Amino acid sequence: MQNDMQNDMQKTMPHDIPWWQTAVVYQVYPRSFSDSNFDGIGDLEGVRSRLDYLQWLGVDAIWLSPMFRSPMADFGYDVSDYCDVDPVFGSLADMDALIQDCHSRGMKLMLDWVPNHTSDEHPWFVESRSDRTNPKADWYVWRDEPANNWFAELTTGQSAWQFDEPRNQYYLHLFLRQQPDLNWDNPEVEMAMHDTLRFWMDRGVDGFRMDVIHLIGKEIDRNDPDEAFAKQQGHGSLNDVAITHERLRAIRRVLDEYEGDRASVGEVYLLDEAKMVEYYGAGDELHLSFNFSFLWARWDAPALRTRILTTLSHLQPRGAWPTWVLSNHDVPRHRQRYGGTEEAARVAAVMLLTLPGTPFVYQGEELGLIDAVVPPEQVVDPGGRDGCRAPIPWTADADHGWPLGSWLPFPPEADDRNVGTLQQNTDSILHLYRNLLQARRGHPALQSGTFSMSDRDDDVIVYERDGGERRYRVVLNLGSESLAFDDLRGATVLVSTVPRDAFASFDGVVPAQSAVVAMVP
Ligand code: NOJ
Numbered sequence: 001m002q003n004d005m006q007n008d009m010q011k012t013m014p015h016d017i018p019w020w021q022t023a024v025v026y027q028v029y030p031r032s033f034s035d036s037n038f039d040g041i042g043d044l045e046g047v048r049s050r051l052d053y054l055q056w057l058g059v060d061a062i063w064l065s066p067m068f069r070s071p072m073a074d075f076g077y078d079v080s081d082y083c084d085v086d087p088v089f090g091s092l093a094d095m096d097a098l099i100q101d102c103h104s105r106g107m108k109l110m111l112d113w114v115p116n117h118t119s120d121e122h123p124w125f126v127e128s129r130s131d132r133t134n135p136k137a138d139w140y141v142w143r144d145e146p147a148n149n150w151f152a153e154l155t156t157g158q159s160a161w162q163f164d165e166p167r168n169q170y171y172l173h174l175f176l177r178q179q180p181d182l183n184w185d186n187p188e189v190e191m192a193m194h195d196t197l198r199f200w201m202d203r204g205v206d207g208f209r210m211d212v213i214h215l216i217g218k219e220i221d222r223n224d225p226d227e228a229f230a231k232q233q234g235h236g237s238l239n240d241v242a243i244t245h246e247r248l249r250a251i252r253r254v255l256d257e258y259e260g261d262r263a264s265v266g267e268v269y270l271l272d273e274a275k276m277v278e279y280y281g282a283g284d285e286l287h288l289s290f291n292f293s294f295l296w297a298r299w300d301a302p303a304l305r306t307r308i309l310t311t312l313s314h315l316q317p318r319g320a321w322p323t324w325v326l327s328n329h330d331v332p333r334h335r336q337r338y339g340g341t342e343e344a345a346r347v348a349a350v351m352l353l354t355l356p357g358t359p360f361v362y363q364g365e366e367l368g369l370i371d372a373v374v375p376p377e378q379v380v381d382p383g384g385r386d387g388c389r390a391p392i393p394w395t396a397d398a399d400h401g402w403p404l405g406s407w408l409p410f411p412p413e414a415d416d417r418n419v420g421t422l423q424q425n426t427d428s429i430l431h432l433y434r435n436l437l438q439a440r441r442g443h444p445a446l447q448s449g450t451f452s453m454s455d456r457d458d459d460v461i462v463y464e465r466d467g468g469e470r471r472y473r474v475v476l477n478l479g480s481e482s483l484a485f486d487d488l489r490g491a492t493v494l495v496s497t498v499p500r501d502a503f504a505s506f507d508g509v510v511p512a513q514s515a516v517v518a519m520v521p
Contacts, residue, residue, distance in 0.1 A: 023060035058437030061108035073178035078119035082196035141172035153234030154383035207263035217244030248285035299338035322357030346497035393418035
């Protein structure tokens with residue numbers, strides 16, 4: 001095997017490694033996960049009632065999308081009280097019970113902190129907008145005229161500036177107009193937001209996913225140069241400002257006030273790995289950052305190889321730890337993006353869960369779900385993301401475990417692609433995810449071994465994870481021909497996307513559209 005990259009970030013023994021480096025993190029989007037009170041919207045008790053399932057699957061940590069008090073203009077990403085639970089999801093007591101239950105099972109819980117903006121119904125904004133002299137007057141970004149040519153996201157083509165009567169001024173909103181941007185230049189805002197982190201860490205949460213964290217520093221007086229592009233994309237993915245790093249270091253110090261490896265993973269939505277890695281700082285900013293260049297790569301071996309190697313080449317010199325994500329609540333599910341076949345979804349699962357770094361699994365990808373088809377009259381999200389937020393089908397029954405219906409339609413194939421049905425079939429994609437998670441636990445080299453990728457130019461991605469005593473080869477065959485590896489003949493296969501006879505010795509052949517993880521003899 002020809003190595004074109006040695007990744008030696010991971011020299012420490014597994015027991016020295018913090019949890020957020022070895023964990024598989026599972027994203028729960030609470031509205032669509034599990035409904036305990038039958039109002040058609042998932043809730044915290046619903047999440048708690050499914051912890052057995054998550055434990056059976058083998059996840060180490062949960063990232064819980066926002067459950068804070070919210071008018072739900074952006075389904076929880078418009079927060080009106082950071083220190084309370086929205087009644088639709090339950091209560092603070094439910095949250096405490098969830099934290100406790102996760103911990104008693106050895107699972108970590110990360111919340112989704114939304115620092116760039118609040119809801120326009122947050123008492124801070126209500127006060128701020130009331131006149132120009134109130135104590136919160138400067139907690140948001142107010143100007144007499146729009147200060148730049150920025151566009152908002154979620155509503156393509158809309159200015160990021162909204163005129164507001166009482167102050168006779170404009171306020172900035174990089175997302176919906178119901179989501180005014182906080183003014184992080186004001187130290188009182190920074191301190192208040194730090195306190196919201198402490199509030200939850202005092203209650204025991206293990207860390208935070210930080211929503212659009214690269215936006216907490218802005219150069220308001222600078223126009224976006226390419227206005228046509230900015231109009232399409234919104235300003236967010238263009239915002240990359242030095243002051244943000246100082247603010248991230250301050251946030252890191254707040255996390256470090258607490259024992260127990262409280263961790264951050266930032267949504268740094270910059271589609272350039274070189275820029276994204278800056279947000280790890282010198283190990284003193286984010287613990288982890290999402291990597292959207294990888295998420296958006298085509299399902300194509302050369303494209304994926306390039307993104308993986310580029311990512312690692314930027315992270316490695318900093319000793320920064322990678323993350324790998326294929327789906328979340330904002331993008332079409334990856335099985336769909338990759339052409340719709342279950343074969344591709346299976347090969348992708350092997351890739352996601354064997355690359356060096358922390359993988360994030362979005363609820364339902366373990367069922368091989370694609371997006372729901374949402375008829376126009378049922379569309380609720382102004383950003384067009386309802387399809388990937390469809391409720392999880394738990395059973396094969398007509399109601400799929402949502403007795404009084406649900407806020408969005410189910411994904412296609414829910415009669416077959418539901419937890420109950422797939423749990424019973426050991427050849428299902430659900431069991432593949434479970435096998436991969438078990439393999440990571442049983443073979444720590446898959447979590448923390450060194451990484452080397454074969455130099456190839458075909459449709460097959462081949463890499464090895466080396467733990468010192470044992471070496472594992474991962475073969476992802478995206479092509480249409482099967483491929484034989486002579487040196488793997490007789491090797492132990494840990495995981496395979498195609499069913500194999502458990503008693504037959506491995507012939508070293510990896511069929512088209514399939515993947516294996518094998519111990520190198
Ligand atoms: C990113 C979140 O993932 C998305 O759902 C939300 O709409 C925006 N940030 C604004 O908070």
